[in-house]
Amino acid sequence: MSLVSVIGAGSLANVFANVLHDFLPEFKLHSVLARNQEKAQVFASKYNCSAVFSFEDFLKNAAPVVVELAGGAALKEYTLPILKSGRTLICLSSGAFTDDAFKQEAICTAAKNNGRICIVNGAIGGLDFLQTCALQRGASEVVIETTKSPKSLLGAPALEGKTLDLTKKMVVFEGGVQEAIKGFPKNINVGVITALASENPHTKVKIVSDPEVHSNTHKIIYRSALADAVMEFSGKPDPANPKSSTTAALSAAACLKNLYSPISFW
Secondary structure: OEEEEEEEEHHHHHHHHHHHHHHHOOOOEEEEEOOOOOHHHHHHHHHHHHHEOOOOHHHHHHHEEEEEOHHHHHHHHHHHHHHHOOOEEOOOOOOHOOHHHHHHHHHHHHHHHHHHHHHHHOOOHHHHHHHHHHHOOOOOEEEEEEEEEEHHOOOOHHHOOOOOOOOEEEEEEEEEEEHHHHHHOOHHHHHHHHOOOOOOOOOOEEEEOOOOOOOOOEEEEEEEOEEEEEEEEEEEOOOOOOEEEEHHHHHHHHHHHHHHOOOOOO
């Protein structure tokens, strides 16, 4: 049985833990780190693991694999120490890697200490195709269009001081991936993942608010001299966290399974 530690005790962490408990018995949760002590204690009791409230204490005894399900700020704070300890870090909040200096430091730290960074696909797929095409090192055009309900976009920094019409379909953002993740940090990690996998920092992001939708839909358009592709993914919002999709947490579990499985699909 392989041990796993998690950072975060919110809705996505619970989805991840439930998958391990119900479908991946070869894994056992070892510990959880969360700022909210009450949530961490409830989580630990439910999944029979230890709750830790200090990162220093967490790192002393964490499992060989740590799964981040706590948001970009937590990922940025904890990534380097985890990698320095030689552990594998499975990341859900990929938006932190729009900071190129941080990304390069994380890569170097992992390389020097036999650590590993696994950025999961979250609510989308097709990253294998994007990575394959990126090997050509030629020019490419990458666009990702995300459509969500207006309620899931409320609270985004880009909408501060603005009135979002909750009754009609409208484009709320068009621009580069770095600007997108700053304006919608809880909505557009998929844009960052797309840019990283395609190795295209000029990936364009379009965010659409649509009151008629009941799913989070992400459409990736890729064009280059090598290949063209249109990939569309539609996942139901997590009931406890409509800003994210349930498949985001499932992708972390799938990544964990691939790390230890004698056969993997890439």
